[in-house]
Amino acid sequence: MEFAHDTQIVLAAAASLVNTASTETDVLDGQEAFDAWLDGQPYTGDRAHTEAERRSVRDLRERLAALWPAPDRDGEPDRDRTVELVNDLLDETDARPHLARHDGWDWHLHVTPRRAPLAHRIGAEVAMAVADLVRGDDLSRLRRCAGDDCDAVLVDLSRNRSKRFCDTGNCANRAHVAAYRARRARATG
Ligand SMILES: [Zn+2]
Numbered sequence: 001m002e003f004a005h006d007t008q009i010v011l012a013a014a015a016s017l018v019n020t021a022s023t024e025t026d027v028l029d030g031q032e033a034f035d036a037w038l039d040g041q042p043y044t045g046d047r048a049h050t051e052a053e054r055r056s057v058r059d060l061r062e063r064l065a066a067l068w069p070a071p072d073r074d075g076e077p078d079r080d081r082t083v084e085l086v087n088d089l090l091d092e093t094d095a096r097p098h099l100a101r102h103d104g105w106d107w108h109l110h111v112t113p114r115r116a117p118l119a120h121r122i123g124a125e126v127a128m129a130v131a132d133l134v135r136g137d138d139l140s141r142l143r144r145c146a147g148d149d150c151d152a153v154l155v156d157l158s159r160n161r162s163k164r165f166c167d168t169g170n171c172a173n174r175a176h177v178a179a180y181r182a183r184r185a186r187a188t189g
Pocket residue numbers: 044100102105108110
């Protein structure tokens with residue numbers, strides 16, 4: 001299955017949001033940090049710049065984390081539970097999918113009006129993107145980083161499903177170094 005460009009962007013942004021929960025300083029704790037983080041994200045439309053907005057995004061972040069397998073469990077997320085969350089989000093956010101073209105982006109899916117609250121826009125877009133995964137039975141593409149001591153979530157939309165490490169840390173690098181050291185220790189042992 002080929003994934004639409006906007007599906008990829010939305011899922012990557014969702015992973016990025018979920019991963020902010022486990023960084024040393026939470027970008028949702030302060031308005032400035034949150035604004036700076038949001039500037040690097042693909043969301044367009046109105047922003048309230050209020051504490052209430054941050055709170056609603058924080059609530060959403062907790063719910064979106066459930067799209068990924070629990071940190072201590074392998075395997076893929078529960079499909080039926082995911083469907084429940086997707087449908088709840090589409091319902092709560094009053095999703096009305098339509099195609100939009102703006103700011104240099106070609107036609108892509110918008111799920112809520114530009115004036116909808118930020119948490120609704122994020123929630124609805126993630127719900128639509130995850131709906132793609134559910135329909136293609138592709139939920140296993142939402143997984144946890146294979147790095148030691150790393151619980152970051154990732155999205156693997158690669159053709160050969162080869163992505164094992166998150167984008168947040170240096171996990172792929174550290175794993176390669178550890179494997180190299182282990183090989184060398186065996187060789188010289
Ligand atoms: Zn757009």
